[in-house]
Amino acid sequence: MNDSLKLEFLPWEHKDKIVPFIQAQVETHHKVVNDLLPDDEYLYNDVDLPMTPGLFDTFVDDTPTPFYAKRLLKLFIKQMSNPTTKTRKATYEKIIFDNIASYGEEFVDRFQQVERDESRVQEEALWLLEHAAHREVVKFAVTVLGCTDCEKYKELLFTIGMHEEFTSYVVFALKNGTSRANDQIWQLARQVHGWGKIAAVEQLEATSPKIKQWLLIKGCENTIMDEYLAYTCADKGDLEVALEEDEISRELYDGANRIIQALLHDDAFDSIEDYQYASIVLSRFVHHARVHCNTVNDFYTLMKIYEFINADEAVWEERFNNHWQKHERDAIRQAIQPLINGHKWSYVALDMLQSDYDLKALEIARFYELDVTDNLFELLKKYPTNGELYLAIMATNNDQHIKKLCTFAESHLSLSSLSNDEQDCLQYLIQDLHEYEGVGLPLIQAALESDNGSLQYQALTVLEAWQSEISQQPSVQAAIKNIASTSKDKEDRKLAKQLM
Template sequence: MVLFFDPARRSPWAGRTSIYAHIQRQIAEQGTPIDGALPDDEQFWGEGQLRWVAGGLDGAMGHHAAPGVLTDEMRDLVGLLAKQTRRPTTSARKATYRKLLETDLGGAMDDVLEEVLKHPGMLAGPLFEEAQWFAEHAADRNVVKFGIALLGLYRNEKVRDLLLALGSHDEFTLYAAVALQNGSDDGNDALFQLAQRVNGWGKIHLVERLEPTTPHIRDWLLREGCANSIMNEYLAHVCAVKGELHAALAAEKVDGELFEGASVIVQALLSGGPAEDIDDYDHAPQVIADYVRHAGTMCASAMQLSVVLDIRAFLDRADEKWEARFANGWTEAGRAACMQACEALLAEPRWTRVVLEAVSPPGLGSGDQSESRKGRARVEHFYGVACARKLGLDVWEQLFGQLAVEPLDSSLYYDLMRTEDAGRVRRVVEFAEAQLPLREIATGPADERGLGPGFKPHMCLDMIVQSLDAHEGVGRRLIAAALMSPVVRNRNLALGVLEAWPVEAWGAEVSETLARLAQLEPEAAVQERVRKLMDHVVG
């Protein structure tokens, strides 16, 4: 007798690592925060698709999208779940699990939970057990999220450690935070515990929900709450208000950690962006004045210097918003006093040394530094370059020298190409032609987005080619390589250069490569640009 295995009867989670086990292992091996990879990445995103940063899809939907709508498919899911609670078999679990994989809950999770609560056939005890199983054993993120959300309907102290572990990963922090808030008396303590573990969208969700119930929490909000791997602007106003920044900076003296944290908050408030900014902050005049006062004795780093420069630019900017500001606490005298204090501080000669040390820190690019030290050096380098530009300091040669150590650092190419000196542009181009792996880049047109560490050379090429439209005839080899790159952005930037140059400046290699691209280009919009250029040549 021959036995045939029916794949449809196999459990969707069989033979796969559960997400909870994966997160536990990461926490044990590297602590927190943990990286964003999950064992279901390939199944969830699909090959070649744009991938959101961990928690990014839910975060963007929660902050910038309208709520979802309950659909018949979602009601069917709730019906399957009710059957599962009445007859909790493996077969029923498989059916519910598969339905979860097929159903996009989108922004409708709250509506689905309401449907669960009012379903007449839903049994509370078995539902809790299935929710815990989904959260603990599922190998797919959306099943885990649904399990966590269901646990939020219950007193869930018994699964607190499970929720804290899952919440340590940005992809699940939002769901764990809501569940912990709804299901325990000390939910705020749990949120604070999690907030100190995560960095990214998870931190945004937690800080937004965290209540400043103790001095310790308020101190943390001011010192560490705002700095994040996802736009500090999301949390600046939240931290300033909840942490009572105005009261903290009103002191005669402040400690270094508070001044550093205030620097992050003030800079993000001035930047504006996706959340409330400086014009939404009731204590803005006082905080700006007190920050500048403390900066007179405490400003020491390029990052802190950049905040003073941003404050000066804000105060000096003549726009229509000042009329509203004067009606909301600002005064002409206060604005002028802050401006004068900024000018006096910026006139000190020490800033040249601070900026140059930030631009060229000892050991930059060497392998003998810890990752944390490298990270801090890169942050200071970024601010050093920004301050140099604002102060009129020429650091081009220092940056060019760093290319020898970091030939695949796209930010260096970006900064170096921000020059009107044609000779300097040629030096960058000649270096790139010699050092970038142009043959490996020019593998043929495809629909790659060019994201991730495997595309560092392509990103470097972007930073150069995007500026070549103003430099006729310079960088032809780079343009030819970009035309044959699998990264769509490379090809589009190269075509933009050719659209700006006269045909006689292209050269034979570029012209031949463009003709070849006309036969190979897979993207319709890019193909149309190629066709127009070829018509121009023929014409």
């Protein structure tokens, strides 16, 4: 054949474009109402559900692929010099090969050292935004746009930033390429609620009393974890100064309550231990609690402060070596004791647990050493797949309670076709059955026969801890043999073979 037909497949063709998808939502609803993105179908399958917007970037290896940024920059320079379908395709395909969360910082450093025509940079960045059918291309284009004076594209950037997958990149572009960026970042922080809010608040500068007040009242509240932003909001918002007032508003009290709870949480990233104004803030909060403490959530924070103040002396020796003084601890202890001594909140918590489940009410009841196990079992009848109830009962470490819970689970969980919630409940149960030989064997059997690798492993470790006679039962052996021959996990296969 003298003639040949060359087929050229362009990676952005015949696919929904991401930026118009976001713009349509914002134009109609003034916010993003659908977190999904058009390229989800390329990234996820029927088993792997889409991640929360912005979460994936936190998992990306921050060690860039060697020479990747350098090669991508070379392609983009070539595209700017000669913007054809061929050069744009080469850049586009290179962008979607890796994640900008990994190489972005290096790319920006290199890009800012290159002599360039800003108008050409912007033209090609806008072309990418117009045609992008993959999220990495949007992130790249926003980053490149932010390396120029992009004042006239503020509105476009803001709209893109309202989708939390792109908020952190838009914040960079606003700070780097526009004037009065802080006002835009604050506005954006009030529009988003998850990873995007975390990114925006971390970059927000508390340049006015209004921003400081917002940080203390609304700043750390988000759909991910308050613990991510509690320290940032306390620090930037000058919480210690705000609480020095003789009287504070209910709004400020609620905001401080949220921040202090998060700082005291075991999972806090920057905790109360790192906070230099901890003694002032806790002292003033306890002072204001005499007026404002009127809900279980309010008292829960006081309970956590009490536990913090009454930690082991060895812990306090270390604190005294940092930024605490003995008289500060003694003053808080003395001030909080009357609020703890009354039993009002133990009765309130008990009353709540008689009608519905509330984790904070449960912790308060346990703080006052109340036995609420019967209440938990009653609630379990209403909510047989509430994993927190299983955890709470297992935490009693009481033989009779655990046997009763296993019996309940055997009759109320669909052991042959476990739902996701039921799998969680079963996980909470069997992970602590090692010391309860023979208890919950049908649950162990169900875990072995499930297609959940974590459940299978937990069941195998329980059988390993029990007497070998139990694992030799025919039905149990059949399930173990199946794991030994079919499991994709090497450790599971090894453990199963040992039990055989």
